[in-house]
Amino acid sequence: MSRIETMRGPIDAGALGRVLIHEHVFLMHMEYTQNYRPDFFGDETAVRAAAKLNALKAAGIDTIVDLTVLGLGRHIPNLAKVAARTDVNIIVSTGAYTFDEVPAPFAFYGPGLLCNAPEPMIAHFVRDIVEGIGGTGIKAGELKCAIDTLGLRPGVERIMRAVARTHAITGVPITVHTAPQTESGLVVQRVLAEEGVNLEDVIIGHCGDTTDIDYLMKLADKGSILGMDRFGINFTITPEQRIRTITDMVHRGYVDHLTLSHDCACWSDFFPTVDAYNAAMPDHHYLHIHQKVLPALLEAGVTHRQIEKMFVDNPRRHFEAAAKRFSTKS
Numbered sequence: 001m002s003r004i005e006t007m008r009g010p011i012d013a014g015a016l017g018r019v020l021i022h023e024h025v026f027l028m029h030m031e032y033t034q035n036y037r038p039d040f041f042g043d044e045t046a047v048r049a050a051a052k053l054n055a056l057k058a059a060g061i062d063t064i065v066d067l068t069v070l071g072l073g074r075h076i077p078n079l080a081k082v083a084a085r086t087d088v089n090i091i092v093s094t095g096a097y098t099f100d101e102v103p104a105p106f107a108f109y110g111p112g113l114l115c116n117a118p119e120p121m122i123a124h125f126v127r128d129i130v131e132g133i134g135g136t137g138i139k140a141g142e143l144k145c146a147i148d149t150l151g152l153r154p155g156v157e158r159i160m161r162a163v164a165r166t167h168a169i170t171g172v173p174i175t176v177h178t179a180p181q182t183e184s185g186l187v188v189q190r191v192l193a194e195e196g197v198n199l200e201d202v203i204i205g206h207c208g209d210t211t212d213i214d215y216l217m218k219l220a221d222k223g224s225i226l227g228m229d230r231f232g233i234n235f236t237i238t239p240e241q242r243i244r245t246i247t248d249m250v251h252r253g254y255v256d257h258l259t260l261s262h263d264c265a266c267w268s269d270f271f272p273t274v275d276a277y278n279a280a281m282p283d284h285h286y287l288h289i290h291q292k293v294l295p296a297l298l299e300a301g302v303t304h305r306q307i308e309k310m311f312v313d314n315p316r317r318h319f320e321a322a323a324k325r326f327s328t329k330s
């Protein structure tokens, strides 16, 4: 049985239970928060976050994947204060998030640059997975990168290839933030396939932001899992459209390629206060899928068993398949 890294250490893939595959606990521009948001640093922030995760556990969710990587304010000691107060498994991630340039520490450091060296991001990401992050001993269980409407900018491509090469070394699976309106999931699949990644080990994130079934089928036909992962964000697409798209994909036989999530956070400096976040996106919280989406999916004819596939079987396969393939290779 494959062992999956969580903040409490490795667990059997079978113990992941019901998984929200694309979430955050804290989401921030760390430098901004350090200078302008003293409210983040009290114990109260971790206590409130843990209470939200405990409510999620009571609703039946056992595991969340926190996709907060470099560029989104990852800070494991803060997260550890939350993990200590909840039974929800938290899988943390490594990688980098940018729509354009690489993070500044890599601008002059890398192959062919002023400080010429083998790609340092690969060494960083591998260390996060093998040894643990920032001296905490907590190991990353997922890789993450991004591409948005700017397309495959040089910095975006450099990170994507570093993520792919880290995957080849470690067997840890990959989630990519994409912008479906530019069909960037297809670009992701091309680049990762060029790097030898089995596309079954890849979640194409934010697929739920489109109603373009042909595009979604193309991605799924190459083996990837689709992240229907922004429930509660209602300004780009309506909740009804999100639900109709999932129902359509299920009826077309693609239930094995779908996952459900919110992409939300307990605390974020993307809004000036927690109240402002809640006011701007009142449905964007961990319980939204349970409260609103599941009843609507059932009403639309999706079965309980199909919902379990999206919550349990598909995430488990995502983590297990790459690990198994890797262990037979090495």
Ligand SMILES: [Zn+2]
Residues within 6 Å of the ligand: 022, 023, 024, 067, 263
């Ligand atoms: Zn996200």
